[in-house]
Amino acid sequence: MPNRNTVLILAPFGRDAELLLGMLMSSDIQAKCIVEPSSLLDAVRSGRAGALMLTQEAFTPAFLALLTEALALQPDWSDLPVLVLVPGGMESPIIGRVEAALGGLPNVTFLERPIRPSTLASAGRAALKSRARQYEVERVSKERDKASASLLESEKLAAVGRLASSIAHELNNPLESITNLIYIVRNDPNLSADSQAHLDLASSELQRAAEITKQNLRFHRQSTRPVSITAEELFVPILALYKGRLANSSIDVITDFRGDSRVVCYEGEIRQVLSNLIGNAIDAMRTGGTLKIRCSCSLDWRTGANGLSILVADSGHGMSDEVRRRIFEAFYSTKGIGGTGLGLWVSSEIISKHKGHLRVRSTVGTRRQGTSFRLFLPDSAHEDDGQQTQ
Numbered sequence: 592m593p594n595r596n597t598v599l600i601l602a603p604f605g606r607d608a609e610l611l612l613g614m615l616m617s618s619d620i621q622a623k624c625i626v627e628p629s630s631l632l633d634a635v636r637s638g639r640a641g642a643l644m645l646t647q648e649a650f651t652p653a654f655l656a657l658l659t660e661a662l663a664l665q666p667d668w669s670d671l672p673v674l675v676l677v678p679g680g681m682e683s684p685i686i687g688r689v690e691a692a693l694g695g696l697p698n699v700t701f702l703e704r705p706i707r708p709s710t711l712a713s714a715g716r717a718a719l720k721s722r723a724r725q726y727e728v729e730r731v732s733k734e735r736d737k738a739s740a741s742l743l744e745s746e747k748l749a750a751v752g753r754l755a756s757s758i759a760h761e762l763n764n765p766l767e768s769i770t771n772l773i774y775i776v777r778n779d780p781n782l783s784a785d786s787q788a789h790l791d792l793a794s795s796e797l798q799r800a801a802e803i804t805k806q807n808l809r810f811h812r813q814s815t816r817p818v819s820i821t822a823e824e825l826f827v828p829i830l831a832l833y834k835g836r837l838a839n840s841s842i843d844v845i846t847d848f849r850g851d852s853r854v855v856c857y858e859g860e861i862r863q864v865l866s867n868l869i870g871n872a873i874d875a876m877r878t879g880g881t882l883k884i885r886c887s888c889s890l891d892w893r894t895g896a897n898g899l900s901i902l903v904a905d906s907g908h909g910m911s912d913e914v915r916r917r918i919f920e921a922f923y924s925t926k927g928i929g930g931t932g933l934g935l936w937v938s939s940e941i942i943s944k945h946k947g948h949l950r951v952r953s954t955v956g957t958r959r960q961g962t963s964f965r966l967f968l969p970d971s972a973h974e975d976d977g978q979q980t981q
């Protein structure tokens with residue numbers, strides 16, 4: 592199989608190919624003889640050639656036309672070096688045709704035969720060197736494309752964030768008015784017991800809505816200082832927020848907060864991460880299941896760091912390998928309009944800011960089907976930040 596650093600030789604006459612290969616190889620130049628013109632064209636089209644070395648006998652009219660076309664279709668960064676060996680000191684119609692077709696291309700070199708082995712080797716070496724520079728251009732331009740794609744993603748994210756916080760902000764005022772109005776009506780002594788119960792329910796649902804908008808605003812405003820907080824304190828408001836959805840989907844919640852598992856973190860951001868993990872777990876258990884949350888102080892065996900370990904495990908539908916590979920990509924979601932695909936992407940940014948890590952395991956189609964996320968937050972992440980203890 593030809594590779595990107597090989598001179599491909601097409602020399603159909605006599606032992607030409609073998610001799611050229613010998614000359615290049617004895618100078619430590621990677622080379623390979625190709626028998627079928629179509630294989631050489633395939634290598635050119637798929638970018639698997641470092642340079643071409645062709646003798647005039649290779650240039651049938653059909654091959655010349657196909658080669659010219661393949662060279663014209665190269666990507667911007669590519670200018671494949673082509674070395675053409677022609678008989679010295681004589682003109683021939685074939686040479687005229689090849690020169691007319693390829694002579695205009697910047698990286699085609701005509702070498703006259705008989706050629707000294709050292710001249711052939713230096714031409715081969717120079718061709719591969721110029722090809723290596725092209726690969727460098729390809730690498731840099733791929734990196735640039737990647738950087739501008741992630742810039743675009745973060746701009747999209749910032750726009751989504753701004754939109755979410757402005758909606759949350761605008762919702763706050765009417766929510767407050769409704770809360771006040773409900774308060775006034777609840778104090779009406781003529782209210783029946785039924786109406787009173789309905790208003791209590793309306794009031795608690797309203798509180799949930801207010802908490803959602805507040806969380807949203809808190810997240811986008813960003814906490815300025817890390818605080819020391821227990822795992823339980825992190826989870827309680829989130830579980831309260833999801834109480835309705837957990838009950839509607841018949842999900843049992845098992846929590847296990849071991850000891851005084853405490854960590855220093857940007858509280859709002861870590862809540863955002865946990866809230867998305869729980870939201871995802873609920874989405875995966877539409878027909879019921881079990882959500883396990885286990886928190887303990889532990890040691891990260893990879894780094895030896897102490898910290899807080901949080902397990903969020905569900906018995907939901909799990910993920911295929913393909914899905915699991917992509918879950919941390921921005922805008923990747925399998926939920927259609929039900930998801931923006933930003934939850935885990937934002938989470939991974941937050942976790943790396945906390946110098947922690949998030950690992951996932953998922954099983955599909957067995958009795959132990961489900962997904963577990965294990966989050967580790969090291970104690971030492973914010974030693975240099977201004978810490979505010981509670």
Ligand SMILES: Nc1ncnc2c1ncn2[C@@H]1O[C@H](COP(=O)(O)OP(=O)(O)OP(=O)(O)O)[C@@H](O)[C@H]1O
Pocket residue numbers: 867871872875905907908909910914918923924925926929930931932933934935936962
């Ligand atoms: N617990 C889970 N069980 C099964 N699939 C999951 C689980 N958690 C995440 N996924 C998969 O990972 C994808 C990405 O999750 P992510 O939280 O980033 O986005 P989302 O939930 O689709 O949208 P949102 O931006 O609203 O969070 C989900 O669409 C889902 O396919």
Ligand SMILES: [Mg+2]
Pocket residue numbers: 867870871930934935
């Ligand atoms: Mg999500």
